[in-house]
Amino acid sequence: MKRFQYSDTLLRLPEQFFAKLVDKIQPYYEAGYDMINLGQGNPDQPAPDHVVEALQKASENPLYHKYAPFRGYPFLKQAIVDYYKREYDVDLDPEKEVAVLFGAKTGLVEVSQCLLNPGDFALVPDPGYPDYESGIALAGAESYKMPLNRENAYRPVYSDIPEDVLRKAKLMFLNYPNNPTAGIATPEFFTETIDFANEHNVCVVHDFAYGTIGFDGKKPHSFLQTKGAKEVGIEVYTLSKTFNMAGWRIGFALGNAEVIEAINLLQDHYYCSIYGGIQEAAAAALNGPQQCVTDLVALYEDRRDAFISKLNEHGWEVESPKGSFFAWIPVPDGYTSESFTEMLLEEAHVIVAPGNGFGENGEGYVRVGLLCDKERLIEGAERMVAQIDLS
């Protein structure tokens, strides 16, 4: 018997699927096996030197020992809007259209608490990033899962959403380049999304966590580049992937002023803003040289090519990801996502993420993170193909 009863809100939270996976993996490490971990989404490269130096220098500034302004330092908000202007030619008001976040995850959970009531629906991609569901559960709302399939280029088909769901839908999450499918958006798809959002009065939240990671010379589109985007929603961006700053916890939401005000208001109650030294380092990353980003994308592309061509070489036909740092791989006949993941863990000592952990519609796939050295990735691919019969 527990002494303290958890609140209904806490009990509504979905199970953390991947926490279970970590428990399964641990004994293999303890037994000393040479494991190749392709299951996680944690960038393996360090943050750029000039960003680390900016933080070192900022740590000596006593101003940052004090509470930061609630909604972030103006210099950071200016750096954010300048970055979006330079990178995407999008105009934003630093005061009204920017919210500074403790990483994208925080904003993606908060926005549901800002806009949803019990009985409301949020439209979520399936498969998709699991934390959208966390915010929806905290708000006591429901989710409607929009299937992402290979046939639809991993984009939802809005005409398939039932009328009764549309009547209750207030929010929609999208994410391109996509985790876990590696699908990308087109400007036409974003235009279609804006039409849909206007017709049904749904707020669009575009999660642009992998915004810089596009391959084959194609830079991913920002949702805010599409005409009318700011009227219907926001984009959430993070420095975690673009600048390898996942541990630093810094991101931002941009776009519709009403939604941004709601996020800022909620955050006024939860936090004082992020440590000033991190804000300064984030501004250094956004304002500074972008060659580190170009190099990072080239590194992921090189890993992608090495990994995918190794599978293809052995007769395992796998689509080459167009963006993100994930490969979305159909499991061979006779396996489910989980049985294939377990077999690879036991027999190949390779860790992948089972697709069903990202939603029912992820069944039949596993996700591979391109987050270790090329040589290890090639070895991982070799160990994988050695386990399956491709004849």
Ligand SMILES: Cc1ncc(COP(=O)(O)O)c(C=O)c1O
């Ligand atoms: C699709 C997606 N959105 C958001 C996040 C969270 O990013 P952050 O580190 O900024 O919280 C991740 C992290 O893995 C992600 O994959």
